[in-house]
Amino acid sequence: ACGSKPAENTAGGDANKDFKACMVSDSGGFDDKSFNQTSYEGFQAAVKAKGLTPVKAESKSDNDYPTNMTAMVAAKCNVIVAVGFKLEDATDKAAKANPSIKFAIVDSAPATPIENVKPLSFNTAQASFQAGYLAAGMSKSGKVGTFGGLKIPPVTIFMDGFAEGVRYYNKQKSKNVQVLGWDDAKQAGLFAGGFEDKAKGQNTAQNLITQGADIIFPVAGPSGLGGLQAAKASNGKVNAIWVDTDGCVSAAEYCSVLISSVKKGMDVAVQDAITSVVDNKFDNKQFIGTLENGGTSLAPFHEFDSKVPAELKTELDTIKADLIAGKITLESKAQPKAS
Amino acid sequence: MSIDTTTEPAQVPAEPQPAKPGRRPLPGWAVQSLVSLSAIVLALLVGAILIIIGDDQVKTAVGYFGAAPMDTFSAAFSAVGDSYQALASGALGGITPITESLTQATPLICGGLAVSLAFRTGLFNIGAQGQLIIGAILAAWVGFAWHLPPGIHLVVAILAGLIGGALWGGVVGLLKARTGAHEVIVTIMLNYVAVYLLQWLLTTTTFKRPGREDPISPIVDANAQYPQFGSTRLHVGFLLALVAAGFVWWLLNRSTVGFELRAVGANADASRTAGMSVGRAYFVAMLVAGALAGLAGTQQVLGTDLPLTDGVAASVGFDAITVALLGRGTPLGTVLAGLLFGALNAGGLQMQLQTQTPLTLTTVLQAVIVLFVAAPALVRSIFRFLPKERGIGAVLAKGWNG
Amino acid sequence: MSSTEIDSRAQDPAPAPAVIEAPAERTRRLRVGGLMVVFALIGLGLAIGTKGGKATFQLVSGDLQHNLVGIPAQPVALLLGAFGLVAAVAYVMRRVPTKYAGWLAAVLGVSFLGAFLCWAAAGKTFPLANQFQGTLNFATPLILGALAGVLCERAGVINIAIEGQFLVGAFTAAVVSSTTGSGAAALIAAAVSGVLMAALLAVFSIKYLVNQVVLGVVLVVFATGITGYLFDQFLQEDAANLNTPDVLSAMKIPLLGDIPFFGPILFEQTVLVYLTYIAVAVVTFVLFQTRWGLRVRAVGEHPKAADTVGIRVKRIRYSAVLWAGVLAGLGGAFFTVGYAGSFNKGMTAGNGFIALAALIMGRWNPIGAMVAALFFGFATQLQSQLQIIQTPIPGELLLMAPYLATVIAVAGLVGRVRAPKADGEPYVTE
Amino acid sequence: MHLELSGLTKSFGSLVANDHIDLVIEPGEIHCLLGENGAGKSTLMNMLYGLLQPDSGEILIDGEKVKITSPSDAIQHGIGMVHQHFMLIPVFTVAENIMLGRENTHPGGILDRKKADALVTELSERYGFEVDPEALVEDIPVGVQQRVEIIKALTNDAKVLILDEPTAVLTPAEIDELITVMRQLKENGTSIVFITHKLKEVKAIADKITVIRRGKVVGQADPGETEEGLAEMMVGRAVDLVVDKAPAQPGDAVLRISGLTVIDERGFTAVDNVDLEVRSGEILAVAGVQGNGQTELAEALLGLTPIAAGSISLDGKDLTGVSTRERLDAGIGYVPEDRGHDGFVGPFSVAENLVLDLFRSEPFGKGLMLHTDEIEKNATARIEEFDIRTQGADQPVSSLSGGNQQKVVLARELSRPLKLLVASQPTRGVDVGSIEFLHTRIVEERDHGTAVLIVSTELDEIAALSDRVAVMYRGKVVGVVPSDTPRDELGLMMAGASRTEAHEVAIENPTTLGTI
Numbered sequence A: 001a002c003g004s005k006p007a008e009n010t011a012g013g014d015a016n017k018d019f020k021a022c023m024v025s026d027s028g029g030f031d032d033k034s035f036n037q038t039s040y041e042g043f044q045a046a047v048k049a050k051g052l053t054p055v056k057a058e059s060k061s062d063n064d065y066p067t068n069m070t071a072m073v074a075a076k077c078n079v080i081v082a083v084g085f086k087l088e089d090a091t092d093k094a095a096k097a098n099p100s101i102k103f104a105i106v107d108s109a110p111a112t113p114i115e116n117v118k119p120l121s122f123n124t125a126q127a128s129f130q131a132g133y134l135a136a137g138m139s140k141s142g143k144v145g146t147f148g149g150l151k152i153p154p155v156t157i158f159m160d161g162f163a164e165g166v167r168y169y170n171k172q173k174s175k176n177v178q179v180l181g182w183d184d185a186k187q188a189g190l191f192a193g194g195f196e197d198k199a200k201g202q203n204t205a206q207n208l209i210t211q212g213a214d215i216i217f218p219v220a221g222p223s224g225l226g227g228l229q230a231a232k233a234s235n236g237k238v239n240a241i242w243v244d245t246d247g248c249v250s251a252a253e254y255c256s257v258l259i260s261s262v263k264k265g266m267d268v269a270v271q272d273a274i275t276s277v278v279d280n281k282f283d284n285k286q287f288i289g290t291l292e293n294g295g296t297s298l299a300p301f302h303e304f305d306s307k308v309p310a311e312l313k314t315e316l317d318t319i320k321a322d323l324i325a326g327k328i329t330l331e332s333k334a335q336p337k338a339s
Numbered sequence B: 001m002s003i004d005t006t007t008e009p010a011q012v013p014a015e016p017q018p019a020k021p022g023r024r025p026l027p028g029w030a031v032q033s034l035v036s037l038s039a040i041v042l043a044l045l046v047g048a049i050l051i052i053i054g055d056d057q058v059k060t061a062v063g064y065f066g067a068a069p070m071d072t073f074s075a076a077f078s079a080v081g082d083s084y085q086a087l088a089s090g091a092l093g094g095i096t097p098i099t100e101s102l103t104q105a106t107p108l109i110c111g112g113l114a115v116s117l118a119f120r121t122g123l124f125n126i127g128a129q130g131q132l133i134i135g136a137i138l139a140a141w142v143g144f145a146w147h148l149p150p151g152i153h154l155v156v157a158i159l160a161g162l163i164g165g166a167l168w169g170g171v172v173g174l175l176k177a178r179t180g181a182h183e184v185i186v187t188i189m190l191n192y193v194a195v196y197l198l199q200w201l202l203t204t205t206t207f208k209r210p211g212r213e214d215p216i217s218p219i220v221d222a223n224a225q226y227p228q229f230g231s232t233r234l235h236v237g238f239l240l241a242l243v244a245a246g247f248v249w250w251l252l253n254r255s256t257v258g259f260e261l262r263a264v265g266a267n268a269d270a271s272r273t274a275g276m277s278v279g280r281a282y283f284v285a286m287l288v289a290g291a292l293a294g295l296a297g298t299q300q301v302l303g304t305d306l307p308l309t310d311g312v313a314a315s316v317g318f319d320a321i322t323v324a325l326l327g328r329g330t331p332l333g334t335v336l337a338g339l340l341f342g343a344l345n346a347g348g349l350q351m352q353l354q355t356q357t358p359l360t361l362t363t364v365l366q367a368v369i370v371l372f373v374a375a376p377a378l379v380r381s382i383f384r385f386l387p388k389e390r391g392i393g394a395v396l397a398k399g400w401n402g
Numbered sequence C: 001m002s003s004t005e006i007d008s009r010a011q012d013p014a015p016a017p018a019v020i021e022a023p024a025e026r027t028r029r030l031r032v033g034g035l036m037v038v039f040a041l042i043g044l045g046l047a048i049g050t051k052g053g054k055a056t057f058q059l060v061s062g063d064l065q066h067n068l069v070g071i072p073a074q075p076v077a078l079l080l081g082a083f084g085l086v087a088a089v090a091y092v093m094r095r096v097p098t099k100y101a102g103w104l105a106a107v108l109g110v111s112f113l114g115a116f117l118c119w120a121a122a123g124k125t126f127p128l129a130n131q132f133q134g135t136l137n138f139a140t141p142l143i144l145g146a147l148a149g150v151l152c153e154r155a156g157v158i159n160i161a162i163e164g165q166f167l168v169g170a171f172t173a174a175v176v177s178s179t180t181g182s183g184a185a186a187l188i189a190a191a192v193s194g195v196l197m198a199a200l201l202a203v204f205s206i207k208y209l210v211n212q213v214v215l216g217v218v219l220v221v222f223a224t225g226i227t228g229y230l231f232d233q234f235l236q237e238d239a240a241n242l243n244t245p246d247v248l249s250a251m252k253i254p255l256l257g258d259i260p261f262f263g264p265i266l267f268e269q270t271v272l273v274y275l276t277y278i279a280v281a282v283v284t285f286v287l288f289q290t291r292w293g294l295r296v297r298a299v300g301e302h303p304k305a306a307d308t309v310g311i312r313v314k315r316i317r318y319s320a321v322l323w324a325g326v327l328a329g330l331g332g333a334f335f336t337v338g339y340a341g342s343f344n345k346g347m348t349a350g351n352g353f354i355a356l357a358a359l360i361m362g363r364w365n366p367i368g369a370m371v372a373a374l375f376f377g378f379a380t381q382l383q384s385q386l387q388i389i390q391t392p393i394p395g396e397l398l399l400m401a402p403y404l405a406t407v408i409a410v411a412g413l414v415g416r417v418r419a420p421k422a423d424g425e426p427y428v429t430e
Numbered sequence D: 001m002h003l004e005l006s007g008l009t010k011s012f013g014s015l016v017a018n019d020h021i022d023l024v025i026e027p028g029e030i031h032c033l034l035g036e037n038g039a040g041k042s043t044l045m046n047m048l049y050g051l052l053q054p055d056s057g058e059i060l061i062d063g064e065k066v067k068i069t070s071p072s073d074a075i076q077h078g079i080g081m082v083h084q085h086f087m088l089i090p091v092f093t094v095a096e097n098i099m100l101g102r103e104n105t106h107p108g109g110i111l112d113r114k115k116a117d118a119l120v121t122e123l124s125e126r127y128g129f130e131v132d133p134e135a136l137v138e139d140i141p142v143g144v145q146q147r148v149e150i151i152k153a154l155t156n157d158a159k160v161l162i163l164d165e166p167t168a169v170l171t172p173a174e175i176d177e178l179i180t181v182m183r184q185l186k187e188n189g190t191s192i193v194f195i196t197h198k199l200k201e202v203k204a205i206a207d208k209i210t211v212i213r214r215g216k217v218v219g220q221a222d223p224g225e226t227e228e229g230l231a232e233m234m235v236g237r238a239v240d241l242v243v244d245k246a247p248a249q250p251g252d253a254v255l256r257i258s259g260l261t262v263i264d265e266r267g268f269t270a271v272d273n274v275d276l277e278v279r280s281g282e283i284l285a286v287a288g289v290q291g292n293g294q295t296e297l298a299e300a301l302l303g304l305t306p307i308a309a310g311s312i313s314l315d316g317k318d319l320t321g322v323s324t325r326e327r328l329d330a331g332i333g334y335v336p337e338d339r340g341h342d343g344f345v346g347p348f349s350v351a352e353n354l355v356l357d358l359f360r361s362e363p364f365g366k367g368l369m370l371h372t373d374e375i376e377k378n379a380t381a382r383i384e385e386f387d388i389r390t391q392g393a394d395q396p397v398s399s400l401s402g403g404n405q406q407k408v409v410l411a412r413e414l415s416r417p418l419k420l421l422v423a424s425q426p427t428r429g430v431d432v433g434s435i436e437f438l439h440t441r442i443v444e445e446r447d448h449g450t451a452v453l454i455v456s457t458e459l460d461e462i463a464a465l466s467d468r469v470a471v472m473y474r475g476k477v478v479g480v481v482p483s484d485t486p487r488d489e490l491g492l493m494m495a496g497a498s499r500t501e502a503h504e505v506a507i508e509n510p511t512t513l514g515t516i
């Protein structure tokens, strides 16, 4: 490999080079195939678009949050984005101590609003509702399945929406599609017990498949990828719907079994939040990602575009409109409350 | 208090060795310091290689190596230099870094003591993680659900943590004493049970933060928090860790109970013959070890503004094993090893911040340091100038049979 | 009476079997028996609480409409419960010759499980075939890891590093499969990487006399760090080329695969699972029937004795640890190419430590380790299935169940275990 | 084979264990090596067998210089060795132990177990041993284990056979058998190096005797030399082989055992309904072949082994079911049979081991506090009193020689007021000089009015110490006899004969050692 030395790359926009944009992950790390990763993508997009100086800090454990937050403040960041509800305490503390720095926090909202903290929340139950409806419409066996990593609201909100979507489908069509793995009334269901063990996730999905589910909705990060693997291994009998990101992009190897994904628009929200600070338009109003503002959405069907009946697509659009218009209301308690 | 991390494990005292007269130009501890120092140097070399192969600028420069070979080397040098400079400044470069290092070291020391104490009794305590979790659960609960006057609240919360850890450790000792159940299996399994217990509790209204659905507890009352030193994150828990180390030293070397524990650890049959109760020793050792791990748990929830979450134990319980081993099972050694690891953790965060070096590098560094410190013969075969150490470092656990 | 007669008696002072039970034996009987009675009563209690109607069991994985057997849940549960109670009581009362007492425990185990399943599945369908299938899936890497441990520890080298070997094997298999597209190459590479980790274990413990417990723990940390670092720096950036392994495909073995019930479960698997069966058989055979195995066990029990008969102790230990590396590396490969595809950080999620527990629970015996691994796999799979069919048992408790079950089994049934005598002791010669 | 060791030297650190040792072993001779504990006998033989490498000096076989760097070299040169500490693998069968290292195999390295069994059977028949090839070594008595060791050494067709203290665990009859085998081998031209502390055996079989002291050859002796003469050469001073002891003046029974039954872990009756009494001021010796229940009897007395039936009382106080600690506190002193295993904590210092069962009570401890200065003081006194050869009270006991380790154990037990001393094999493997000292101390203890129970397989020891002898066989006490009972008679009782039977047979068939 004897190329020539590349010229110094100064072409990119570095209009705001002395503006420091900073991000702290939670203990899942930026490679969690989930909210850290997606948020980070939005962060990168903002940095690129505005020519900012990026500083990122991954947390290996809960112990690292205060340390990383302090380090960010010390690094003279202009805006600090914290990812995950576990960082809330550290964020609130840093924000109160440093009123000149702007903060944004993903998936959490301080109990009482803080002047310089913008909470970014997402009502993914809405898009999950669509996903449930879609799954019910696509299921041949009349059974769809879901499982989570841990029984925590950021996970169960998806499962709630999904289950409600299926129920709505049954009501509309007088069908009886069953949801395996989650009973939203009892708030009880199937969990892999963590987010790391992919093999366990796969086996968990396999158990749903054995019970007859032909569409799997795994909400378990890397462990959930095992669910996609289980679908892939079924050779077309079973398909899946991914969460957080568009699975056809973030886990492209599984695109062939992905009907769609429930996108949680953390990337856009984070990007917007950072941009607003650069542009001096920051406010501390809680952002709630909804179908309406695109903060959550159903991803394109990609390879399933031709397989999803046009009628179903139309119905999904109607549902979206109804949800936005408030004609359909969701019950999930995990939905973010506007503060 | 200033600490030179690089020489820390040096002062780890050797276990009593049969004194063999002979020409020895250097005292044993000096030889050990040199070996430990060399081990750290070697580990940093290994780390440097990893930094170089992972560095983007180096990767780019290698791409046109033929055109400008020096670029590769200068990129490599600057990558390594920048990283290690960041590491050092993050660990020791001023009051804040040093207090950060000490804060990080605090639970590692207590956890390490929990493992060490069990080791000296012939038990391999893989369960510090679980013991810590239970300790943290109880301490946090007392901390936020009870409301007591200043001082008393903290003491009660600490006691709750100690009791929680002691319970979880004691079960292991009890099962081992009564049924012979191997502590390695039981501690591994109880770690998982503790994690799931914690996850479950965090979904209950008792533990959930009011107004929140997330699995996160309230932060403990101010009354239940360890007082902090000035504006730093360093808290009184650190002093407690040192006190705990002193206590373990006293227990092992100056108390009748410790005499019994050590005897059982070194030769259970002879101890039994001498009228000691081996089962009781196992129970007591695990009870105290659990309490020490529980103390580490209190430091997590009462010390550093952390609420109770499913990640409250971080990986302290497992790092504690490495710390104990690096400290050769002695209290002083454990403290020094804990400080070294704390410094590496704090420095690693800074290194990531400044040079984007992943935190996993710190993990590799820690492993390689322990590996070399444990193999003085290897270090010596690389650095030929090192004098010969008498005897090989103390052997902690001889095997599964105690 | 002649002197020779007396002499021949002196040669064999082995006393006659006792009529009275040894106190230790009695304690054990009461402990195990007590536990058995408790379980029998729980089984009976569940049987009484069983809802009416049928419990349906699916015998062949696949469409849930077919291959079903329905049984009247409560009567069968009651029957099994009563059966278990009889077995437990017979055990406690010493109503069966000691030789067969183990069978009573087995009878109780099976009837308890049967009653439990009737209770859980009353009015529902329980996929029985899938239960065994999942058991095998969970157990496969555990078996390979535990076998690796057996080989090492039988030779006198403690192996706590199984988790580390798993991680490295999983990582290597994923990368090699992604770059070459060959499953065989991936398995070979995983085995080789397992051997490399094993070589670290061997050199540091055998040559540099590092305390083996220290070493094992450190190697796990090292493997976590190194695979994590390489993942961060390379796989993460170029996942498409480096982290898209092909999963091995299942191959049905003719004839064997057609055996009813167990055929499809056991003999429609990937080559890695077949390698696991072979490994159990081969390790058992080699360890107990071959020259090398005899020597391995000898150096693990009493290396000096082996040395005095001319055996190269260190050489045998090296070979055992390195062969063990092959098994552990393959066990790691299961997590990527063997089952779940792409690699992610820390994906072995403590399975190596469970394998370690299985090895100890199985008393350092390949078959025992396999049984322990299957036990754990069974419990894990059962909790997952029960979460789906929804029983009154809270899900959180179910998640803990496999671990609690292991503690109960170890404390109640396994009791004291004895490692190879020289396990963990380096052999030093002048 | 003509074997010559020339100028062999070996040091461990600053200790010169072998100092320019020259030794010639002629074909077909039985060459005895004598020396105190730690004189360097085993070290010398280990160098010959390739387990240790000499610092200097050479080994010549049939005049040719050879290098022996490992046991396999030694085996190839026709050297076989029975080691002082058993080199058997307890969990292996006899056949497995014997085939280990020279396994017959089918193709593919699969063990040919039939051949191994046949070999064991053949050899045991040739030498008149009876050994079951399928038995697990840990299940067979020590005497039989020793035979397995010997068979192991013989299977190599060794030209030189080294026997390092093989008789420590054998009965007189078994020793006799071994002597016969040695003679048989000698006739076939095998040379034998024989190490033992028992002078009677030396006199019975040696062709040549070499005495080693402190790592140097101090001279050769003639088999005709008296035992006292040999002992003096070994120790370097006159040794009293007979303990001067006044007749016992027994008082009341201190220890009462009745109906004691112990079932071992394998479910066998180890101690079978034993009744015994030991009175204050007397020494009762329990004689018997190892593995006939003495160990379990002693352990049951201390509460280390649970008993299935019977009762134990000390001074009228019932001790049945009481913990070991309470028994020790009640005034029992205990010297266990296997000192390394049960007697001391190897890594602990001499000082700590000297208070291993005393550290809880004053002056060494009070409540939780340990008084280390008192422990040091005690150590200084005991080291002085018992002449323990150590570099200091903080030296780990594991680095002391066997005789000195034994002194530590005995010093500890005798340093507190006792009602009963139970001592198992108090002088096993200990040299004559130390034996003399240890015996004297035990007799002194008796004279202070302590009841003493000695378990020993050593008839010399029993003769020297005991006031009465109880002989055990298969867990039963076959008889309690006076201490002057002839050794052949005791030997027969140890093989299960009743006293009268033994008396008759002993007169008809005297053994080699019995007549010396």
Ligand SMILES: Nc1ncnc2c1ncn2[C@@H]1O[C@H](COP(=O)(O)OP(=O)(O)OP(=O)(O)O)[C@@H](O)[C@H]1O
Binding pocket: D012, D015, D017, D035, D036, D037, D038, D039, D040, D041, D042, D043, D044, D084, D400, D401, D402, D429, D431
């Ligand atoms: N491996 C070793 N390391 C250090 N010193 C040793 C070692 N082996 C033996 N010695 C020392 O060498 C000396 C000779 O020991 P050796 O075993 O040869 O004695 P021995 O004559 O066989 O004694 P015994 O009659 O007790 O068997 C002793 O002082 C012993 O402490």
Ligand SMILES: Nc1ncnc2c1ncn2[C@@H]1O[C@H](COP(=O)(O)OP(=O)(O)OP(=O)(O)O)[C@@H](O)[C@H]1O
Binding pocket: B018, D037, D038, D042, D084, D398, D399, D400, D401, D402, D403, D428, D429, D430
């Ligand atoms: N590492 C060591 N350092 C110092 N001395 C040692 C060491 N290893 C062994 N020895 C000494 O070597 C001698 C010979 O060892 P060996 O195992 O033969 O014991 P021994 O004295 O013969 O004991 P016994 O009488 O119980 O058979 C012992 O005296 C022991 O104390």
Ligand SMILES: [Mg+2]
Binding pocket: D041, D042, D043, D084, D164
């Ligand atoms: Mg010797």
Ligand SMILES: [Mg+2]
Binding pocket: D037, D084, D402, D429, D430
């Ligand atoms: Mg000896």
